[in-house]
Amino acid sequence: MTRKNKLISLTVIICLITGATFWYHHTRAQQKTLTIGLYTSSSWNVPNGHQYHVIDYAIKKFKQQHPDIKIKYESGIQQDEYRNWLSEKIIEHQTPDLLIVPNQDFNSLASEGAFKDLTPMMKQENFNSQIFYPSTLKAGQYHGQQLALPYEANPTLMVMNKTLLKKLQVSSPQENWTPQQFYQLCHQIVQSNQKKQYYGVTSSYNWQDAQLAYGNELFSKTDGSVQLATDKARKAFSLVENLTNDVSSYNVTSQLFDKGRVAFMPLGLAQYRTYTSYPFHITRNNNFLWECTKMPSKLAAHSTPMETSMFAISSKAKNPAAAWDFMKLLCTNQDVQYEVMKTNMGASVLPSVVKSRAAQKILDEKVIDYHNLTVKKLDSIMRDGAVYPKFKDYNHKCEELDYKIQNALKAGNLETQLFNIQSQINQSEEK
Numbered sequence: 001m002t003r004k005n006k007l008i009s010l011t012v013i014i015c016l017i018t019g020a021t022f023w024y025h026h027t028r029a030q031q032k033t034l035t036i037g038l039y040t041s042s043s044w045n046v047p048n049g050h051q052y053h054v055i056d057y058a059i060k061k062f063k064q065q066h067p068d069i070k071i072k073y074e075s076g077i078q079q080d081e082y083r084n085w086l087s088e089k090i091i092e093h094q095t096p097d098l099l100i101v102p103n104q105d106f107n108s109l110a111s112e113g114a115f116k117d118l119t120p121m122m123k124q125e126n127f128n129s130q131i132f133y134p135s136t137l138k139a140g141q142y143h144g145q146q147l148a149l150p151y152e153a154n155p156t157l158m159v160m161n162k163t164l165l166k167k168l169q170v171s172s173p174q175e176n177w178t179p180q181q182f183y184q185l186c187h188q189i190v191q192s193n194q195k196k197q198y199y200g201v202t203s204s205y206n207w208q209d210a211q212l213a214y215g216n217e218l219f220s221k222t223d224g225s226v227q228l229a230t231d232k233a234r235k236a237f238s239l240v241e242n243l244t245n246d247v248s249s250y251n252v253t254s255q256l257f258d259k260g261r262v263a264f265m266p267l268g269l270a271q272y273r274t275y276t277s278y279p280f281h282i283t284r285n286n287n288f289l290w291e292c293t294k295m296p297s298k299l300a301a302h303s304t305p306m307e308t309s310m311f312a313i314s315s316k317a318k319n320p321a322a323a324w325d326f327m328k329l330l331c332t333n334q335d336v337q338y339e340v341m342k343t344n345m346g347a348s349v350l351p352s353v354v355k356s357r358a359a360q361k362i363l364d365e366k367v368i369d370y371h372n373l374t375v376k377k378l379d380s381i382m383r384d385g386a387v388y389p390k391f392k393d394y395n396h397k398c399e400e401l402d403y404k405i406q407n408a409l410k411a412g413n414l415e416t417q418l419f420n421i422q423s424q425i426n427q428s429e430e431k
Helices: 003-031 053-065 079-091 103-111 119-124 134-138 162-167 179-191 207-213 231-246 254-258 269-275 280-284 320-332 334-344 357-364 375-383 394-411 414-430
Strands: 033-037 070-073 098-101 149-161 199-201 262-268 290-293 306-313
Touching (some): 033 079, 053 320, 098 320, 103 394, 134 149, 149 162, 149 269, 149 334, 162 262, 179 199, 179 231, 179 262, 207 231, 254 262, 262 269, 306 320, 320 334, 334 357, 394 414
Parallel strands (some): 033 070, 033 098
Antiparallel strands (some): 098 306, 149 262, 149 290, 149 306
């Protein structure tokens, strides 16, 4: 071997050793770093002065068991900017290992293959999925796969003005009230005052709430087609038409509820907890007694609209094992879930947390004058959570349906337009 060849061989060997060393350290560094995608604002659009408290609490707890793993997240991303931020990360192949997933973005991201299927890991560990409220667990399922675990929930309650009901000598509803009883109370309130000063329910009780009340499934499970002409669907639309006709063209807003002129209003738990507690209750300047109960429904129908924020592992995760361990801590650890419920104003996704004395103490904290939301009632509401359909353009189709149905309600011809609307929506899908 000539001197020149020896020099070339030595250079190649040095390059290989240098490359292998760099690759080893680079890979090792990636394995020890877990990246998380988060947004800073509340999932439920309520004030939150402790944006990263829960995640920092969980990181501190995680480090006790995994001191060799470094956790990184980018702060300052608002929820309304999160989807665009995440899309850019996906395009740049810089997707964080673990992602928070807002309820409204789950279907589109799942259809694009953004998430890792958790099913194999759950089977391997004999993971007990029964620890979650069923509807919150199903929120993270897509086409037979478990793609996300639930982190926190915001069920819709029916809040009521107890002072107004007493004034008008109208009985408060029982917990398991039917849509018919709901309408009778609303109708009684409207008819009880000649000057039309008081109303039964705000306009935020919408046709989708009525469909849930009658247990109607708007979309076929087999092909996603819309079904508006079933017996349940017609009864639900009839309820909304009757409520609308009682108040003519008047828009019954939440501001009217605040002024004490409306008996009922659907409201998310996080909003309810915020607005009935100090200091936010003072700013709303209402001086009547609030109470809450389940949304009205037919027997066995799950009528509670339920928003669920989740965590999912990126399908491109560089450190899926650490992401899985940290996700389990966030979603299943009782201490972390207590912090979720205390800080974020929604509900834990674990019945064991919601039903506890500690949870009752959290619900009662800073509440003004009255303590009417018990953990027993909240547990019942959480078990009543509705499960929404899972297909890619669900949000788009719902918006299209809402536009057409609202127009028909305003025109007073919904009954005669139902079949046409159904045909238009289903035909637009076939194009």
